[in-house]
Amino acid sequence: MNSNPTHQDTSADPTTGWWTEAVIYQIYPRSFADSDGDGVGDLPGITARLDHLTELGVDAVWLSPFYPSPQADAGYDVADYRDVDPLFGTLADADKLITESRARGLRVIVDLVPNHTSSAHRWFAAALAAAPGSPERDRYVFRDGKGPDGAQPPNDWQSVFGGPAWTRITEADGRPGQWYLHLFDTGQPDLNWDNPQVRAEFLDVLRFWLDRGVDGFRVDVAHGLIKQADLADWEEPQEILSGQTVDKPRPPMWDQDGVHEVYREWRALLDSYPGERVLVAEAWVEPAERLARYVRPDEMHQAFNFEFLLASWTAPAQYAVITRSLEATDAVGAPTTWVLSNHDVVRHASRLGLDTSAGRPNGVGIGDPQPDAALGLRRARAATLLMLALPGSAYLFQGEELGLPEHTTMPDEARQDPTWLRSGQTQRGRDGCRVPIPWEADAPSYGFGPTDASWLPQPPMWAEYALDRQRGTPGSTYELYRTALRLRREHGLGRGTLRWRETGDEVLAFDNAGLTVLTNFGPTPVPPPAGELVATSGPLDADSRVPADVTVWVRAS
Known part of the structure; x- marks a missing residue:
């Protein structure tokens, strides 16, 4: 492969690029298809199942992280941004997946995690070995603690996963030392995006994957890179959603104006490559006007519309969020990007079967209020058909085309999401939406792999949702999706x-x-x-x- 291709300026009209009306399918690699029987999905497994995506009728795939990682947060703790974890395969497997996808007319978007690295990253190891105030520590957010002996965290910030957002280290000489910031798990130290080395490193990471042929990047926690300079205390509960209201300022850890400078630099790099490469923001930002800032003409191409995902299932609520979203993105000349499910939220086939007045649940377990399965699927099908008729782009989460519900009866001892442990086992977390999907009703692990192994337990009811039970069956959820995607394409609904x-x-x-x-x-x-x-x-x-x-x-x- 040529590692130094000739680049040209091919920046596209933001109103006509392929992404403006695309339907993009999210693959969670560890739960899509297992080629070797170890119970964890992998890249060869994905490649072997690509024909499912073309038959379904999607335009592109987005792959959640497959990089080397200790898997403290299912791969969102990246130890090396330029390789593939042996759990998922090799770089050659990634190259083959990209090539085979392109042969089928599918574009490939990969996940990029720039807010934090893994604590196993070589940079963090160097920071721990270096002294306070060193260049190595400046790549992360290290601070002295409060109090006469520095035993108190530098501020009151809490982790999104529960517990303090700061962990104190032991210095090389054995004494209690500085604290490092981790807005997520302790194994995910936040990077310091005011450091030029950090910015240069990620530009190089972008080039690495662009040179391998990927069509773009979904940017994890895109609203979190820049922190308020004074790291001021935040007395409100910590949530990943950044909502600024009249009576509450913007949280000091989210949606700071400085993030836009980063993305303008990234956009310039992507525009220097041929083939309309795209940036997709995972930015939990409200109101819609703040979110639209991420998709201005010289920044991102798409930003997930989480306000739509969170909206109540009523006509006034849906009308309000759709209208607000379209007006906000129209004002900056960008498409709206609709989504109902992903790897971080309760699947909408279950979420819509719950009491929506109770707010967004952080997982559903055996002891929690249980969704009405029939009502949830009925509403989920209606919501999907509504979403796929809207102008703009749409994202689907693997398995929703089968009508998969949340696994709400998973034994708590099987849970692996750090939210479960860090919340003191009060929040079930995201495992219920990440269970390996069923392909064949009567096969081992429902066709997920060649053995019964499955990294999260699959419920017995998975058989009734299996693809081979639904393909060709009139009225099935799978056939509903196929029909809707065909009609969406034929009528040009995405650009309407x-x-x-x-x-x-x-x-x-x-x-x-x-x-x-x-x-x-x-x-x-x-x-x-x-x-x-x-x-x-x-x-x-x-x-x-x-x-x-x-x-x-x-x-x-």
């Missing part, structure tokens, strides 16, 4: 323009690209719009009306 129809407070309806889309949120069935019914998330009633929690697509006759 939404026009709302007048409805009451229990129904949402709009026109886009020759289709009328209607979702009934209320208990009373309503007549569908006039025209040819081309897709429905659930059956109509005996009088051909749209029942509660059903979305229909109608082509004007």
